[in-house]
Amino acid sequence: MVSVSYPFRLILDYDFMRWILKDSNDKTKIITALLHIHNSSKENKKNQNIILKSDLDRLFQEGLIKDKDLIKGCITPTDFSPEFQKIIEEEKFNEIIQRGILAIQLADEPPFKTTIITMQGKLEEYEKEKFFEKLKDVNFKGDREGVYLINSLFKKYCNEKEFCGA
């Protein structure tokens, strides 16, 4: 069985997922890569690729997802604990900070690093956010670099598969 230690976990934000499902010419290729990465992670099997539950709910509501189980096979919707939820509501944190909080939560476990993938046009909003100023284990990538990263992780899976003779 192919099992891979990936160097970071992924959070895919609403805008990036929307682009994959609605506009990308490589939709099938990207989802194939995400399915394999998500299911082969040594440390986070079926929890390697994450989406904020509210982001996934929006995509469902917009009718962009034909097969919910297929999408949940490549990204796990995740919500905050009631304690975190209370703070988020009290502080009125926006969705960018919410994804950041999720990334920090995930970086508490192996492989201790998280990359948030968004659209190029949204990248600056993450990079400018003061909340993230001192973080070193949470990175942000735009769509082009994000697709490249996903392909790199998938190559890691393919190489491991070949090495195992699987």
Add this chain to the structure above:
Amino acid sequence: MVLTFSEIDFANDVKDFISMSSDVSFENPKMKEDILNSNDNQLLKITKTIASPIKIINVEKVDEAFLEKNL
């Protein structure tokens, strides 16, 4: 009440599940054959009902044609 749900797994994990679980049955014996004959690294979408016992009611290969149809 019967709960139905689907999951995507590598065939190897599904083979482990059906060999380890005493509570799994199949709507059609061919489904078990299809699973056992799949390449370990083939992704499968398995639809199950949870009543008593767990019953596998559908097996689909998650390949390019499946993705083209369902995305």
